Amino acid sequence: MTIESIIGAIVIGAVIGAIGRLLLPGRQAIGWILTIVVGIVAALIGTAIAQAIGVETTPGIDWIELLMQVVLAIVGVGLVAGLRRGAR
Structure with missing residues (x-):
């Protein structure tokens, strides 16, 4: 992996995470850093799934x-927000 691909993954993950958070109704009790992390993970998993199904x-x-990445980000933000809410 090059530095450009790492920076690209962070930027795309941030955008995907932000879109997922905006499309999820209600208030989420997670910060923006955690949203970006969820977005990065959703982008990576969404790409892997898209490649696997052809x-x-x-x-x-x-x-x-x-679309797969955004849906995974919505699910991920919802899960993380629910887990953080349950821990408090």
């Missing part, structure tokens, strides 16, 4: 892969 890579934006 989503074709096209020039430009892969909308199916992006």
Whole structure:
């Protein structure tokens, strides 16, 4: 992995996490750093799932892969917020 791909993963993860958090209704009791971490994990898992099921890579934006990443981010933010709420 190069430094550009690591920075790209962080930026894409931050955007995916923010979109997931914005689309999840209600208030989430997690900070932005944790949201970014959830977004990075969701982006990595979404990419792995898309490659595993054979989503074709096209020039430009892969909308199916992006949709998978956002859905995983929504689920991830909801789970982390629920776990943090239960711990308090």
